[in-house]
Amino acid sequence: MSKTLSPALRLGYLVVPRALSLAFRAAKRLADRHTPGLEQEALTDLIARGAYERHVRRVRRRNGERRAALLATLQTRLHDEIRVVGAEAGLHVVVWLTRFSMDQEAMLVAAAQAAGVGVYPITPLYDPLSTSGRPDHPGLVIGYASLDDHGITCGVERLTAALEAVRAQLPS
Numbered sequence: 001m002s003k004t005l006s007p008a009l010r011l012g013y014l015v016v017p018r019a020l021s022l023a024f025r026a027a028k029r030l031a032d033r034h035t036p037g038l039e040q041e042a043l044t045d046l047i048a049r050g051a052y053e054r055h056v057r058r059v060r061r062r063n064g065e066r067r068a069a070l071l072a073t074l075q076t077r078l079h080d081e082i083r084v085v086g087a088e089a090g091l092h093v094v095v096w097l098t099r100f101s102m103d104q105e106a107m108l109v110a111a112a113q114a115a116g117v118g119v120y121p122i123t124p125l126y127d128p129l130s131t132s133g134r135p136d137h138p139g140l141v142i143g144y145a146s147l148d149d150h151g152i153t154c155g156v157e158r159l160t161a162a163l164e165a166v167r168a169q170l171p172s
Contacts, residue, residue: 001043004056009039063091063145066152070144073156081163091145094122097138097163104166105138111162112140117155 001011010032016024046052071087074095083096100108105121112119122139142159144152 004052004059005043009043010036011039011043066144066147066149067093069149069152070142070156073153077156077160078163092141092143095140095142096135097140100138100163100166102134102136102138104170107166107169108138108163109140111166112159115158115162117159117162118143119159 001013002009005011014024043052046055067087070093071084074082074084078095081097081099083098085094085096087093097108102123105123109119109121119140119142122135122141126134142155147155
């Protein structure tokens with residue numbers, strides 16, 4: 001529930017087999033002794049009235065619009081320089097920068113962040129002890145859930161400028 005409403009609510013649920021319910025209750029007590037009763041009652045009311053389902057549909061539609069805006073802007077600005085994956089669902093995408101090499105990743109991330117674009121490198125998600133399956137090009141995780149269309153456009157323009165600045169610093 002925290003992802004669809006607000007992380008501050010600290011509400012969630014698990015559906016576990018009956019045989020595991022005691023173990024999960026014990027784990028919950030060890031991990032978190034506070035159960036927000038008032039918030040649970042409010043959520044129960046939202047679910048009973050159908051307001052929660054309407055909220056989820058509205059958020060899903062709006063996030064789909066944001067995703068479409070991000071993908072269109074990336075395609076317009078960086079069309080043949082990138083490959084986007086993970087765009088089918090979720091609140092972020094991975095943008096592979098096909099014109100850069102892996103040894104330029106730190107420079108790219110630093111330039112993007114200096115330009116005010118919150119991107120994260122993909123390499124920390126790979127096993128550092130393994131070389132198999134590691135990418136040939138840097139990848140950036142780009143989230144879009146908290147941005148409107150204008151913010152998405154500005155962010156992609158700043159990212160494009162940062163990539164161009166890095167490219168200008170590289171030996172020819």
